[in-house]
Amino acid sequence: MIVLVMVDGVRPDALDATPCPTFAAIRARGASTMQAQSVMPSVTLPCHMSIFHSVPPARHGITDNLYLPMARPVTGLVERLRHHGHRSAFIHNWEPLRDLNRPETLALSYYVEAPYTHQYDNEVAAQAARVIADGRHAFVFVYLGGVDVAGHAFGWMSPGYLEQLRHLDADLGTIVAALPADATLIVHADHGGHERTHGTASPDDMTIPWMAFGPGIRAGYTITEPVSLLDTAPTITHMLGIGPDAAWEGRAITEILI
Numbered sequence: 605m606i607v608l609v610m611v612d613g614v615r616p617d618a619l620d621a622t623p624c625p626t627f628a629a630i631r632a633r634g635a636s637t638m639q640a641q642s643v644m645p646s647v648t649l650p651c652h653m654s655i656f657h658s659v660p661p662a663r664h665g666i667t668d669n670l671y672l673p674m675a676r677p678v679t680g681l682v683e684r685l686r687h688h689g690h691r692s693a694f695i696h697n698w699e700p701l702r703d704l705n706r707p708e709t710l711a712l713s714y715y716v717e718a719p720y721t722h723q724y725d726n727e728v729a730a731q732a733a734r735v736i737a738d739g740r741h742a743f744v745f746v747y748l749g750g751v752d753v754a755g756h757a758f759g760w761m762s763p764g765y766l767e768q769l770r771h772l773d774a775d776l777g778t779i780v781a782a783l784p785a786d787a788t789l790i791v792h793a794d795h796g797g798h799e800r801t802h803g804t805a806s807p808d809d810m811t812i813p814w815m816a817f818g819p820g821i822r823a824g825y826t827i828t829e830p831v832s833l834l835d836t837a838p839t840i841t842h843m844l845g846i847g848p849d850a851a852w853e854g855r856a857i858t859e860i861l862i
């Protein structure tokens with residue numbers, strides 16, 4: 605089982621600005637970089653289209669948070685896994701992510717609308733823990749949006765943003781605690797942020813944390829090669845013994861493997 609947890613809007617420097625014991629434990633147990641790169645525009649839906657299709661926005665054509673079908677469709681990660689007989693689950697609290705996967709490719713989809721509170725991500729994390737524990741899916745995607753909401757409300761790196769990051773760290777701990785011993789966890793952000801926004805090419809918006817741990821992944825290892833959002837899907841298929849789709853432009857991050 606591979607679990608991908610998306611922590612929307614988490615800047616790498618924020619992980620050192622406030623206590624984040626779960627993030628720290630993941631980095632200690634696995635391989636990580638605090639220099640991974642988002643795509644332009646560094647906006648949530650374009651970023652997720654790039655994560656799940658391994659092509660930049662210039663190729664998939666989604667340049668804001670309004671979904672449009674691709675003129676020349678690229679096979680997505682979930683569709684490719686389905687083609688190889690693997691079940692995928694999606695658990696999220698940002699509704700536009702429903703458009704990331706073509707019909708009849710997901711085995712489980714769970715969306716919860718939540719008003720912003722410090723408990724924003726609690727239900728998604730609890731549901732993710734249940735889905736992980738039942739062990740019926742080869743790939744589980746979990747999207748936690750509370751830190752991005754706090755960034756827009758209070759400003760990136762503000763006390764309110766960092767407070768929500770501590771809550772996210774606890775929710776991430778719920779997910780980590782549910783992982784079976786043979787599971788691989790990948791955690792990264794889609795973009796960073798500055799002031800009360802994001803979407804620019806500035807390092808504050810473009811630089812993201814990317815980390816993974818599990819059997820076969822180096823422990824306490826700092827990734828030296830460049831990592832992009834485009835590399836997540838090829839890395840996941842590689843770990844499952846499947847090649848990338850021919851249209852994908854990212855590469856498997858094999859450096860993290862023992």
Ligand SMILES: [Zn+2]
Nearest residue numbers: 613648752802
């Ligand atoms: Zn945002």
